[in-house]
Amino acid sequence: MAVTQRRFDPERRDRIIAAALDVIAEAGVAGASHRKIAARADVPLGSMTYHFTGMEEVLREAFTRFAATIAVRFEARMARATTFEEARAAVVDLIHEDLTGSARELVLTQELYTLAAREPLYREITHAWMKQSRDALVRHFDPATCRMLDALIEGLSLHAALDIEEHHRTATAEAVARITTPAAPRH
Amino acid sequence: MAVTQRRFDPERRDRIIAAALDVIAEAGVAGASHRKIAARADVPLGSMTYHFTGMEEVLREAFTRFAATIAVRFEARMARATTFEEARAAVVDLIHEDLTGSARELVLTQELYTLAAREPLYREITHAWMKQSRDALVRHFDPATCRMLDALIEGLSLHAALDIEEHHRTATAEAVARITTPAAPRH
DNA sequence: CGGCCATGCGTACGATCGTACACAACGGCT
DNA sequence: AGCCGTTGTGTACGATCGTACGCATGGCCG
Structure with missing residues (x-):
């Protein structure tokens, strides 16, 4: 009643x-x-x-869902790209969305990373996330480039989370262009 | 007694x-x-x-000291570089040290970032840290490139903290080379 | 229609936390 | 030498935490 x-x-x-x-x-x-x-x-x-069963289970499921949500979005956006140039543009788009989107995602990502840096249990979640993103990238770029792109994306995300400075889309595009262009051999 | x-x-x-x-x-x-x-x-x-006065003061001072220690090391290493190529090599060295050094630093860095993502108080610490690093870089690279380098360094650090995969020095060198090489203009 | 059992909830317990505060211990000054 | 103020410490309090557990509840089967 x-x-x-x-x-x-x-x-x-x-x-x-x-x-x-x-x-x-x-x-x-x-x-x-x-x-x-x-x-x-x-x-x-x-x-x-x-x-x-306990707090750990709550956290694990919450972050698993969170990571999956973002990974799916990432995959979906990358899947729409067919040419190399489209793939580059897709990456720039995704970074741009990350950086101009809700602070909530940036904060949650940081929380997850910190947990993962300490506990293998949560590292599994980040590894699965990374793997999914990596798989989405590897259709367009070679593995080494994918790793660099990953690192760049996460670095830029961090800068956004820390409010380092406002985000410029053209700067992101330039960074992506550089990373995806093999360096000329040393002389 | x-x-x-x-x-x-x-x-x-x-x-x-x-x-x-x-x-x-x-x-x-x-x-x-x-x-x-x-x-x-x-x-x-x-x-x-x-x-x-409270826990906050302890954390603030601890992280301030931590950030200063790392920033000083960064600055010292960069200062020894005179030419462009030496600067590139210095950055590669620093990343290599970060990634193969103690997990302690990687974990503490993540903890600080997470705090900073949420509270402006700790964001000041990271901003000061970034500024010092940025100043050390800007003697050798243009500002936009410095930002990209920063992002790359932090992304690679994160990968190391999350134990994504073993670190290859040559891969780092290639990434630094790309980032510090302006992309060819689009056609 | 009534009893039973799985499902779900309120509460209480022990541990741990940050912090305040009364008091012990010492060095310097007279 | 003896007092006093500064410096430092032990303890106790209220709040909050995770978790366990006895009991209320309502759907289902006979």
């Missing part, structure tokens, strides 16, 4: 995961707690331990 | 800061507490609140 029953709420788990990402984006992994996530998802505290 | 007095211990603050970096490297910012840091520095818990 006064108590709203939620017996049939199969999306409960999903809502919790989504809420977890919200909380992490706002307060960081450090500031994320079962209680805050439960409040955000509008579920009782007990649901946390019911649906998940 | 049994209590060892430390009245004259002017390096107490420094030891605490050093201990804080150790703890952060091991347990992350999230896992760093006054108690753990105090234990690591072998000082009583009360010393924390005596020497610092």
Whole structure:
């Protein structure tokens, strides 16, 4: 009666995961707690331990979903490119979107990276993410170039997250052009 | 008597800061507490609140010192380069050192970045760090190229932190060569 | 229509946290 | 030598945390 029953709420788990990402984006992994996530998802505290074995599982699923979402977008955009020049343009587009998009994604990415730098469990998530991106790139560029592109993309993302300076699309295009152009052999 | 007095211990603050970096490297910012840091520095818990106004001050000073240390090393190495080719080689050396050096630095860097992505206070630290590095680079490369180099360096650092794959010096050299070579104009 | 069992929730416990504050210990000054 | 102010420390408090667990609840089967 006064108590709203939620017996049939199969999306409960999903809502919790989504809420977890919200909380992490706002307060960081450090500031994320079962209680805050439960409040955000509008579920009782007990649901946390019911649906998940512990905080680690929540984080793992949340970041897995986050990484998958971004990787899929990346893949979709790259798939539309057929020629080399289109591939270059697609990369520039993607970087541009990353950098001018929501700060939320940049922050969540950083949080994930920091976790991954310390714990192998989360490293698996980043590895899967990287692999997907790498696979999307390797259709257009050779492996070594893909690695460099990856590094450039992540570096530029970081600069955006740290608010280093405003982003110029032409500068990004120039950087991508350089990376994707083999250097002349040393003399 | 049994209590060892430390009245004259002017390096107490420094030891605490050093201990804080150790703890952060091991347990992350999230896992760093006054108690753990105090234990690591072998000082009583009360010393924390005596020497610092709060956790934030400890973190700020610790990361400031950390960033300064790395920036100084960067600057020193770049300063030894006179010609363009030497500058390129210096950058490759520095990246190589970063990537093959202690995981501690890579982890601490990630922790700082994540903090900085969220809080302006720590962003100041990263901005100062970037500025120092940028100043060291700008003597040899034009500003746009410096930004790209920065991004590349940070991206490669991240790859190392995430253990993406083993580092090849020649691959780094190729990436630096490309970035520092203006792209041919589009036709 | 009524009892049962899986499902889900409220609460309580022990641990750990940051911080404040009363007090011990010492060096210098008279 | 003895007092006093500065310097440093031990402890206790309130808040918050993750997690376990007993119990309410409602759908389903007989």
